[in-house]
Amino acid sequence: MEATPGGALLVLMLVIPVTGLLIAFAQGGRAPERIALWLAPLGLAMAAVLLAGVLHAKAPVIAFVGGWAPPLGLALRADGLAAAMLMTTAVIIAAIILFARADYMTPPGLPEARAPLAFWCFLLALWAALNAAFLGGDLFNLFVALEMLTFGALALACLDGRATQFKAELRYLLFALIGSVLYLLGTALLYGAYGTLDILLLSRAARADAPTIVAASLMTVGLLGKMALFPLHLWLPAAHAGAPPAASALLSGLVVKASYVLLLRLWFWVMPAALLLAVAPILALLGAAAILFGSVVALRQARLKLLVAYSTVAQIGYLFLMFPLAAGSLAEVAERAWTGGALQAISHAFAKAAMFLAAGVIARGMGHDRIAELHGAARVAPLSVLAFGLAGLSLMGIPPSGGFTAKWLLLQAALYAGQWWWALVIVAGGLLTGGYVFRVLSTAMRAPAPDFAPAAPVDAMQERVALGLAVISVVLGLLPLAAFGLVLIGR
């Protein structure tokens, strides 16, 4: 393992958002929103260059911080999965920056306002934390990245300062803190057993003995708590639905995916294959329970944002079906399952971000988000209802969306691997998702009452951003399958 050319780019992807954050906080006033606006295209460009570099070299890009190789120093690694997630992050953050301009611009005439300053600073912090979580090559560094992520996400979610919101976000904080302490306990045991926390060095040394099993279970439970996999989902719906739209989109679309990528690194890189084979069916069973439970509960929700949040509980479940299919199968089946899982993470990120932004615009336009009274929403916020529907296509898994390709790959992998029962769960989950998406759409399309008036004008830019993300989640499915070979690089 050696540092590769282009490693400086990995360092820049961490340093630039942090530098932006520090300057923004020190300057105050209107500097934060300007800096965020300037950094959005820069971040997109860096992620695109990295993606092209990984694709061209067909190998991970590696950097050693300070030139010190592990175990003495720390490594940053961008394999195909990391490059794809970084690109997803850059696009969604840029979209959120455009979306949030209408809500969080400092009002004219004021030198500085509390909410905008906090929003733009924490957005940059969250971006840096996400990049660190996808690039980190060291289990302890990843712990720090996860904690930064929790703090940034929590601050964004609490920005409105309503009492009910504080309760939901405090519950989120407690779950996240227990999760990270369990994770840290696991890293302590691993360090005690192997004397290193570098992922690649561990992967060569890992044995299936008692300390490793205890450490792996602690870290897995901690990460599952942070990802809100059933039955640890209790905190998610209230915390995600209570946040402002821009924060909900980040929490549901990106923040849970960081823990997911870390869980993949733990099981597919660090742990010996025998352990993975034993654990994979349990994870998938929990995932299947999450799909069925989350979808049924989403179907019964009276409020739009809670429906979208329970849909996240369900869609997270799909990510875990990949474990038994990618572990211990033939190479070709495992590749399908792996690609399907990664694509599910990416297409859900776009679709769910679009859905939460659209739900936010609809709720503002209608003045409430009670699903039964959404008549006329399609007239108030037509593009947002369209975005909700398109994102719904991807969540259901209807061609040609990205969600369809993801679920199709998982379905095929399940059949080829002879584990047909997962295929049944995928199909049932798709039908239930169709149920709750159509429930919202059919009400929103109905004609409003004669005396109906919108509660507030909707912002055209916000509608376009939500639609743009929804279109991306659909267009992902039109990419040729070979393009997804990217996520196999460095597996």
Added chain:
Amino acid sequence: MIYGLVASALVALGLYGLVTQSALLRKVLAFNLLGGGVFLLFGVVARRGGDAVPEALVITGLVVAFAATALALVLVLRLFQITGAATIAEDETPR
């Protein structure tokens, strides 16, 4: 050996407190107890291995735990100022 046992006891006490206590302040304290146990465990590892890396990790961990405690306390305080509540009871559903 004795340090290892104390660390395990702290972790167990902290987890027990986090789950059973309903008052938020006690939950935050229990979290710190739990964190203390984990850091002590890092110390045990460092003593056995004889290298300085776990100590460096503990220092970073302490800073993170301090930040987490401060953030949690600010939220608890704000919640108390707004609602007068010092717990997050399960019966409250967000609107």
